[in-house]
Structures are given as C-alpha cells and as structure tokens.
Amino acid sequence: MLCDDCGKNPATIKFTQIVNNKKTVLHLCRDCAEKRGLKEAISNVSFSLGDLFAGMTKEKSDKVEGEKAEILCPGCGHSFAEFQKIGKLGCGICYETFSSQLKDLLRRIHGSNQHVGKSPPQLTPKMELKREVRKLREDLRKAIESEEFEKAAELRDRIRELNKGS
Numbered sequence: 001m002l003c004d005d006c007g008k009n010p011a012t013i014k015f016t017q018i019v020n021n022k023k024t025v026l027h028l029c030r031d032c033a034e035k036r037g038l039k040e041a042i043s044n045v046s047f048s049l050g051d052l053f054a055g056m057t058k059e060k061s062d063k064v065e066g067e068k069a070e071i072l073c074p075g076c077g078h079s080f081a082e083f084q085k086i087g088k089l090g091c092g093i094c095y096e097t098f099s100s101q102l103k104d105l106l107r108r109i110h111g112s113n114q115h116v117g118k119s120p121p122q123l124t125p126k127m128e129l130k131r132e133v134r135k136l137r138e139d140l141r142k143a144i145e146s147e148e149f150e151k152a153a154e155l156r157d158r159i160r161e162l163n164k165g166s
C-alpha cells in the first residue's frame with residue numbers, strides 16, 4: 001500500500017482520526033506523517049502501543065472520538081488489528097513490526113510472561129553479540145515459518161535486548 005499523500009513511499013502508518021463521529025483514515029509514510037504534524041502521535045504510539053491495543057480489545061466504552069495511529073507492516077501493509085482479525089501474520093516482517101503487540105497479546109493469553117529478564121549480560125563483546133543476534137534471527141525466522149508465535153516472541157525480545165545493549 002502506498003502513502004496517501006505522496007503516493008511514492010510505502011505507507012507504514014495508518015492514522016485514524018475521528019471527529020464528530022466522522023472517521024478519516026489515512027495511510028501515510030513516515031515522512032508525510034511527520035509533515036502533517038503527526039509526529040507526536042507516532043512517537044506516542046511506539047511507546048504505548050501495548051496500552052492502546054489493550055484498550056482496544058477491552059471494548060472501550062462508547063467514547064470513540066479521538067485519534068489513533070497504527071503502525072502498518074512495511075512488508076504486507078497490514079495493521080495489527082487486521083492481523084488479529086485474520087489470526088495470522090501477513091509476512092515475516094510483521095513479526096518485527098508488531099513484536100510489542102504480539103508480546104502483549106501472548107502475555108495476556110498466558111497470564112504472565114515467564115521469560116522476562118532472561119537477557120544476556122551487558123558485557124558481552126560486540127562481535128559475540130552480533131553472532132548471537134544473527135543466530136537468534138535465524139531461529140526467529142524458523143519460528144515464524146512454523147507459526148510458533150510464542151517462541152518467536154521470545155526470540156524477538158531477546159534480539160531486542162541484545163540490540164539495546166550494543
């Protein structure tokens with residue numbers, strides 16, 4: 001899906017705005033979203049997507065007015081809401097795109113995330129780290145292929161932790 005504004009870049013953000021019960025949906029690339037001054041919405045969304053998502057599934061009261069920015073997978077153009085509807089990820093990149101939401105989803109399914117804090121020591125040398133990440137990415141790819149989402153979520157988290165430390 002291409003950006004509604006420039007029509008050139010792939011849309012990576014779905015921005016929904018509800019004003020007076022009228023819903024406007026925009027599919028934008030990051031650049032155009034920023035140009036429209038939606039930068040704040042985007043950065044908010046990346047910090048609180050888990051909350052946002054939890055709120056969405058909890059069937060919020062009837063207060064629908066508001067703005068919502070959803071991240072779209074750059075691979076297949078699906079949003080996480082669409083993934084939920086279909087029950088299946090659109091492509092391998094989805095996993096990277098929606099890792100935090102998936103983690104949240106799995107956590108709520110299982111009541112807790114048993115693998116919190118299983119990150120490797122910070123002192124791991126960089127080379128070592130890169131190799132580890134590469135290996136984890138490979139495992140992640142396999143987990144996605146076999147649709148082992150829970151395993152994939154763990155792997156994704158570990159990759160993230162490792163990247164943070166580098």
Ligand SMILES: [Zn+2]
Nearest residue numbers: 003006029032
């Ligand atoms: Zn654009």
Ligand SMILES: [Zn+2]
Nearest residue numbers: 073076091094
């Ligand atoms: Zn995708």
